[in-house]
Amino acid sequence: MKNKVSKLLLPILAGLILVLAACNSESSSNEGSDSDSSSDSNDEQATAYPEQDIDGIIMWGEGGATDIIARTLAPLVEDEIGTSLVMQNKAGAAGAIATQYVYDQPADGYTLLFGAENPNLYQVLDISERSYQEDFVPVTVIANSFAGIIVKEDSPIKTIEDLVEQANANPNDMIFGTTGEGGLPSVVLAMLQNELGTEFKTVPYDGEGPVATALLGGEVDVTAVTVSAAQEYVNSGDFRMLAVVNNESISSLPDVPPITEAYPEIGKYLPWGPFQAIFAHKDTPEDIVKQLSDSVHTAVESDDFKETLANLGMEYLNINGQEAIDFVNKNRSTSAWMLFEAGETEVSPEEFDIPKVEE
Structure with a gap:
């Protein structure tokens, strides 16, 4: 009788073990799936940018x-x-x-x-x-x-010394094109005024492109823009760069003198750009x-x-x-x-x- 009961219980116990093992496996699988899903979600969120222009x-x-x-x-x-x-x-x-x-x-x-x-x-x-x-x-x-001080190629101003001399002889007579308060030209003007006492009449424009156009059209006598904005005009012969506002010449315009060559006192502000x-x-x-x-x-x-x-x-x-x-x-x-x-x-x-x- 005892042997018969044992024989009957063995298949039942084996079945229970298999069921429990399957449940544990599924639970483990679900936990892994949840973890992977969470990880995938985080990765997707991190890599979602950019989703538009x-x-x-x-x-x-x-x-x-x-x-x-x-x-x-x-x-x-x-x-x-x-x-x-x-x-x-x-x-x-x-x-x-x-x-x-x-x-x-x-x-x-x-x-x-x-x-x-x-x-x-x-x-x-x-x-x-x-x-x-x-x-x-x-x-x-x-x-x-770097900033470059420029005039039209046909301007009577040939050098930075000419510019300073004429500005000092005729205060507020020459028109200096700017890009408004705080723009590059206004900072260059501050350098010139601080160290050389120059005074110009200023006219503001909305950026370097417009102020370069104004110089080309004769609306202003002189301005200061980045070398990059003036380079094409200088190379084409429309503008003359009197000086680069730096303490040495630059490789793209090696023939343009640094402003400190004529006025070493401006070197106190440099390098700046x-x-x-x-x-x-x-x-x-x-x-x-x-x-x-x-x-x-x-x-x-x-x-x-x-x-x-x-x-x-x-x-x-x-x-x-x-x-x-x-x-x-x-x-x-x-x-x-x-x-x-x-x-x-x-x-x-x-x-x-x-x-x-x-x-």
């Missing part, structure tokens, strides 16, 4: 250095990021209109500011409350550039900023783009993260204190916690 807002008008760089770089970035960059010019108020526009958009990485150095001076010039330091994060600082960079809203998620930075870095690293920068007389940088932040901050300190010491701003940079760069 990205708007690239250029703070200056067509034809200037920022516009040239932005439109040359955009298709290269598109290849890396996997979506289109829709480039738009929003000129006005020394770039403040574009800067405010980007700040007002959602901080989702779909609206980027292709900008220059100008927002570094908005607060001290009372142009806008926006600043790179408080409102944006640099995606990449693409390149540094405009820059071109891409910024995102400060609240943009870090992973999106990194994805953008990586894509732009690869695009700028390309041989073709490096050649474009060299041909435009620009200095390759391609920096991001803390290095980019430090670079932008130093540029701000130099420019803000230069304008204050020239009497162009009433409020000291100290009011905005802008430190003075040690000479």
Whole structure:
């Protein structure tokens, strides 16, 4: 009898063991599936960006250095990021209109500011409350550039010394084209005024392209723009570059003298120059900023783009993260204190916690 019961129980126990094993296996499988699903979901969320086109807002008008760089770089970035960059010019108020526009958009990485150095001076010039330091994060600082002081080729002004002599002999007689308060020409004017006592009548335009057109049409006598914006005109014989605002000549225009050759006292402000960079809203998620930075870095690293920068007389940088932040901050300190010491701003940079760069 006992043997019969044992024989009857054995199949039942074996069946129970198989059922329990199957349940454990299914439970384990479900847990793994949930884990894999969660992981896949996180990966999908991390790689979802970008799901639509990205708007690239250029703070200056067509034809200037920022516009040239932005439109040359955009298709290269598109290849890396996997979506289109829709480039738009929003000129006005020394770039403040574009800067405010980007700040007002959602901080989702779909609206980027292709900008220059100008927002570094908005607060001290009372142009806008926006600043790179408080409102944006640099995606990449693409390149540094140099300012060139230019006149028409048929101008009686042949050298930088001629310009300074005539300006001092006839204060406020010559017209100097600018891009508004805080633009590159205004900083160059501050240098000249601080060290050489020059006084010009100024007329503002919406960017380097328009001011170059004004010079070409005889509306202004002289201006200062980035070498990149003037290069084509200089090479074609339309403009003469009197000096590059640097302490040495540059490879793209080796025959143009550095301003310190005639006026070494301006060397105290140098090296200084405009820059071109891409910024995102400060609240943009870090992973999106990194994805953008990586894509732009690869695009700028390309041989073709490096050649474009060299041909435009620009200095390759391609920096991001803390290095980019430090670079932008130093540029701000130099420019803000230069304008204050020239009497162009009433409020000291100290009011905005802008430190003075040690000479």
